[in-house]
Amino acid sequence: MVVITNLLVTGCINAPVTPDDTIKTYPVLSPDYTGATFPSNIAPPNFVIKEDGEAFSVEFGTDGHTLFSYTIDVPEVIIKERDWHKLQKAAAGKTFFIRITVLRNEKWLRFADVTNTMSDKAIDGFLVYRLLYPGYELWNEMGIYQRDLTSYDETPLIENNELEKGCVNCHTFSRNSPENMMIHVRGKLGGTIIKHGDKLTKVNVKGEGMPNGGAYAAYHPSGKYIAFSANEIQQFFHSTGSKAIEVSDLESDLMVYDVEKNQIITDSVISGSHFMETFPNWSPDGSQLYFCRAAAYVKGMPLDSIRYDLFRIAFDQDTQHFGKPECVYNASSKGKSVSFPRVSPDGNYLMFTQSDYGNFSIWHPESDLCLITLSTGKMRIMDEVNSNNVESYHTWSSTGEWFVFSSKRQDGLWARPFIARFDSKTGKAGKPFVLPQRDPEFYDNFTKTFNLPELIIRPVKDGNSFVREARNKPKQVNP
Amino acid sequence: MTDFIIQFFYFPLPGSILFASLISLIYLINSFLCKHITGKADLLQLSLLPAFYFLICYESTEFPVSWVVGVLLGLLAIRAIVSIPFRYARWLSAVLLLAVLIYSVGPLIVLVTLLIVAVPCFFARFVTYRITNDKTILLFSLPVLLLYAGVTFYFFVHSYSTRERQMIEAGKCVKEKDWNGVLAISARYHGTNQLLSYFTNMALYHKGRMPYDLFKYPQSAGVESLYFPWKSDSRQSEYGHFIYEELGYLNEAHRWAFEAMVVFGETAPNLTNLIRYNIANNRPLVAQRFINILKQSLFYKKEAIAYERMLPSGKVPGLKALSHQEGKPARFANVMNLGPELRYLCERDSSDRMAFEYLMSDLLLSNQVVRFVENLGRIRAFPYPALPTLYEEALYIYKLGVDEKTFNSLGFTVSKQTEIRFNAYYKLLKSGNMQLLKDQFGDTYWYYLNFTSPYGSKIINK
Numbered sequence: 001m002v003v004i005t006n007l008l009v010t011g012c013i014n015a016p017v018t019p020d021d022t023i024k025t026y027p028v029l030s031p032d033y034t035g036a037t038f039p040s041n042i043a044p045p046n047f048v049i050k051e052d053g054e055a056f057s058v059e060f061g062t063d064g065h066t067l068f069s070y071t072i073d074v075p076e077v078i079i080k081e082r083d084w085h086k087l088q089k090a091a092a093g094k095t096f097f098i099r100i101t102v103l104r105n106e107k108w109l110r111f112a113d114v115t116n117t118m119s120d121k122a123i124d125g126f127l128v129y130r131l132l133y134p135g136y137e138l139w140n141e142m143g144i145y146q147r148d149l150t151s152y153d154e155t156p157l158i159e160n161n162e163l164e165k166g167c168v169n170c171h172t173f174s175r176n177s178p179e180n181m182m183i184h185v186r187g188k189l190g191g192t193i194i195k196h197g198d199k200l201t202k203v204n205v206k207g208e209g210m211p212n213g214g215a216y217a218a219y220h221p222s223g224k225y226i227a228f229s230a231n232e233i234q235q236f237f238h239s240t241g242s243k244a245i246e247v248s249d250l251e252s253d254l255m256v257y258d259v260e261k262n263q264i265i266t267d268s269v270i271s272g273s274h275f276m277e278t279f280p281n282w283s284p285d286g287s288q289l290y291f292c293r294a295a296a297y298v299k300g301m302p303l304d305s306i307r308y309d310l311f312r313i314a315f316d317q318d319t320q321h322f323g324k325p326e327c328v329y330n331a332s333s334k335g336k337s338v339s340f341p342r343v344s345p346d347g348n349y350l351m352f353t354q355s356d357y358g359n360f361s362i363w364h365p366e367s368d369l370c371l372i373t374l375s376t377g378k379m380r381i382m383d384e385v386n387s388n389n390v391e392s393y394h395t396w397s398s399t400g401e402w403f404v405f406s407s408k409r410q411d412g413l414w415a416r417p418f419i420a421r422f423d424s425k426t427g428k429a430g431k432p433f434v435l436p437q438r439d440p441e442f443y444d445n446f447t448k449t450f451n452l453p454e455l456i457i458r459p460v461k462d463g464n465s466f467v468r469e470a471r472n473k474p475k476q477v478n479p
Numbered sequence: 480m481t482d483f484i485i486q487f488f489y490f491p492l493p494g495s496i497l498f499a500s501l502i503s504l505i506y507l508i509n510s511f512l513c514k515h516i517t518g519k520a521d522l523l524q525l526s527l528l529p530a531f532y533f534l535i536c537y538e539s540t541e542f543p544v545s546w547v548v549g550v551l552l553g554l555l556a557i558r559a560i561v562s563i564p565f566r567y568a569r570w571l572s573a574v575l576l577l578a579v580l581i582y583s584v585g586p587l588i589v590l591v592t593l594l595i596v597a598v599p600c601f602f603a604r605f606v607t608y609r610i611t612n613d614k615t616i617l618l619f620s621l622p623v624l625l626l627y628a629g630v631t632f633y634f635f636v637h638s639y640s641t642r643e644r645q646m647i648e649a650g651k652c653v654k655e656k657d658w659n660g661v662l663a664i665s666a667r668y669h670g671t672n673q674l675l676s677y678f679t680n681m682a683l684y685h686k687g688r689m690p691y692d693l694f695k696y697p698q699s700a701g702v703e704s705l706y707f708p709w710k711s712d713s714r715q716s717e718y719g720h721f722i723y724e725e726l727g728y729l730n731e732a733h734r735w736a737f738e739a740m741v742v743f744g745e746t747a748p749n750l751t752n753l754i755r756y757n758i759a760n761n762r763p764l765v766a767q768r769f770i771n772i773l774k775q776s777l778f779y780k781k782e783a784i785a786y787e788r789m790l791p792s793g794k795v796p797g798l799k800a801l802s803h804q805e806g807k808p809a810r811f812a813n814v815m816n817l818g819p820e821l822r823y824l825c826e827r828d829s830s831d832r833m834a835f836e837y838l839m840s841d842l843l844l845s846n847q848v849v850r851f852v853e854n855l856g857r858i859r860a861f862p863y864p865a866l867p868t869l870y871e872e873a874l875y876i877y878k879l880g881v882d883e884k885t886f887n888s889l890g891f892t893v894s895k896q897t898e899i900r901f902n903a904y905y906k907l908l909k910s911g912n913m914q915l916l917k918d919q920f921g922d923t924y925w926y927y928l929n930f931t932s933p934y935g936s937k938i939i940n941k
Contacts, residue, residue, distance in 0.1 A: 411764035
């Protein structure tokens with residue numbers, strides 16, 4: 001009665017309760033913040049207890065000691081930042097428990113403790129993503145936003161309502177840094193806005209005689225070059241079944257843009273009519289360019305027969321010459337297809353997405369994250385992070401100790417950013433968790449998709465400068 | 480705020496009353512402000528003009544509701560500011576409220592609101608301020624009011640679009656599956672309109688009249704009177720889903736509904752469509768997300784809960800879904816041409832009468848008489864009492880172009896009556912009496928092929 005009276009008055013009290021009974025089952029939490037490893041600087045992971053009850057007691061602690069607790073009359077657990085910081089400090093490098101006790105029929109019933117790990121390692125402080133409806137072809141409102149991972153603050157980097165409703169996409173950073181980055185703008189104000197140090201330039205990244213302009217990009221670690229794929233991309237719509245859309249290239253080549261000389265470098269080994277090359281990614285030392293390659297599309301070819309293998313090619317930064325393409329992983333021979341190769345910052349691993357065909361894995365429920373140990377060439381499917389739905393676009397943190405990836409595991413339509421710990425010694429990842437939000441039911445009601453999550457070490461400053469630059473006429477590349 | 484207002488149109492009458500009240504409030508508050516700020520009455524009744532202007536503007540569905548809401552909020556903010564007795568507090572709150580208003584409704588609406596307030600104040604303070612006598616006020620105000628009312632009436636009538644009203648009514652009938660209503664509107668409608676033809680043809684199918692009466696209604700858009708080819712046209716996005724829903728082709732219906740949501744926002748009709756399609760297409764988790772949004776609305780909560788109950792069954796009353804064939808190669812929709820999709824649907828289910836009648840109509844409307852005849856055999860799956868009139872007319876054209884053996888191999892015959900009618904048509908055509916030809920044969924396939932088809936008067940055989 002005292003508890004109930006307190007709840008009625010305050011809605012929340014802070015003393016843990018003594019259970020009348022205990023059960024060995026774990027409580028269901030939404031989002032699923034169980035068994036995960038949290039970075040030492042992440043914002044509090046608020047959640048909803050998906051168990052019936054008239055009141056709820058939640059204790060947080062480590063080493064057997066409760067550090068703080070809440071007794072609440074609704075199952076929404078909003079962790080106070082002060083409490084969370086206390087836990088981050090006390091549990092750094094250790095596990096911590098969430099102890100949940102539920103009042104049912106005037107008896108407090110305690111569930112088995114939920115255990116998570118608090119890493120002593122921090123994740124890069126900011127996550128940049130595009131928010132838009134996971135629609136088909138039309139768009140209305142969209143924007144690229146940066147989220148402070150240590151809090152819930154989200155600020156727009158660039159929104160299309162300032163750009164005559166054009167499409168903004170493909171934000172790309174060099175080595176997780178906003179110093180060198182780029183954004184594409186499509187539509188009336190179309191062009192690629194490249195930030196090189198303090199200088200912003202809008203460029204039409206299209207070589208003379210090339211049918212397609214630059215699309216998917218990878219900023220060279222030196223900041224001097226950007227590798228682009230130039231794709232002719234088309235959407236197709238499945239007649240039946242759970243897959244809605246197929247996005248396919250009908251043509252694609254690679255090129256490297258010299259940021260300082262405003263020139264395009266290409267070579268027949270990475271472009272031409274025999275193959276389609278796409279999704280470039282540099283090795284951390286910039287000496288190798290990884291990419292996906294498939295046999296060229298021939299009119300009438302079934303789209304589900306297009307499969308990409310993982311390739312790499314040497315690139316000499318000084319002479320700007322390419323070596324010979326080398327197959328790193330022959331996925332097509334296994335009836336699979338590769339997209340989004342991303343080399344870890346230490347250069348030891350390469351993470352990619354594998355699907356049954358094509359390269360636009362975000363629309364393929366079967367797509368999974370895979371990892372190649374580059375020294376041995378051994379590939380494994382990352383079962384510890386995959387689900388039975390889409391796992392697709394991923395980015396390493398600057399230290400390689402974390403990675404973020406898009407997953408549609410919650411409902412099959414909306415991509416959400418999941419974060420996972422990565423142990424570079426074992427090559428194993430921890431259980432991923434969805435990006436915490438202030439409102440624990442945020443993902444149940446949010447109908448925009450998180451597109452291309454990219455971790456950066458510092459926030460991008462002055463997003464307005466991108467808008468101003470976007471309004472300028474694009475510079476043509478030098479011949 | 481705009482979304483909040485719009486949802487009251489769930490009930491047409493209270494919605495209209497609310498909207499009329501909003502427009503009236505603009506006058507009342509503005510009039511009050513004039514009196515409060517200048518200490519003089521708005522003798523020229525200039526406060527009425529914005530309200531009258533909005534009245535005319537909102538005859539069109541295109542005019543954004545955000546204007547009336549924004550102006551009203553602006554006026555209320557000014558009303559609040561002028562009520563503050565302390566000078567410094569008044570200025571401070573003016574700056575703060577102005578900033579909030581600019582942020583929430585945009586600088587243009589704020590500027591217009593300030594003008595709406597400033598103009599009557601200016602005239603009251605500097606032009607009509609000497610008039611104090613009640614009789615004079617009455618003599619002054621009355622003609623002004625009559626003038627405003629007359630001008631508003633003129634513009635209201637002048638800009639009123641009967642066609643727009645009819646289109647809105649037709650759209651409502653389609654949603655309610657009132658097919659008689661659609662045909663009645665179509666019969667009253669003057670001129671041609673692709674959207675109305677699209678609705679009319681759906682009604683014709685549902686009334687069982689498509690193979691008989693297709694050309695009794697305007698089909699000048701050709702096959703595009705049956706569907707909307709995907710042209711990335713945001714205006715069309717809210718209509719495209721109807722035909723695919725009726726055909727049970729839910730992936731395409733979903734695509735159109737989703738595009739409509741992207742363009743027009745998370746409105747109740749858009750959310751409802753997406754919920755229904757996702758339930759029937761076995762995507763309960765996606766449906767649940769849209770249900771969560773719909774549940775937050777004032778008037779659709781019960782509907783949302785009803786849909787939530789359907790989630791486990793995967794069934795929505797009145798909605799059929801084309802099943803997915805596991806293990807078969809991926810098949811992609813032709814979003815530009817409904818013809819291949821209709822053939823696909825007929826092949827998937829030979830008893831799908833709607834797909835069949837639409838396919839035949841598509842082939843007739845596109846002048847493809849040979850392919851029409853090639854597909855005519857599918858009719859045997861359906862219990863038509865006899866070959867429908869329009870099909871016979873097309874078949875007779877085919878007969879005229881092939882030898883007897885080829886025609887006989889089809890296993891169809893053309894009635895004597897159709898042959899006689901064609902001869903009469905041909906005779907009238909040769910006589911050059913086009914008006915009589917149109918009067919007597921305007922609803923035949925022959926007339927469509929010769930005069931109406933946007934693809935010319937030749938049979939297309941490819």
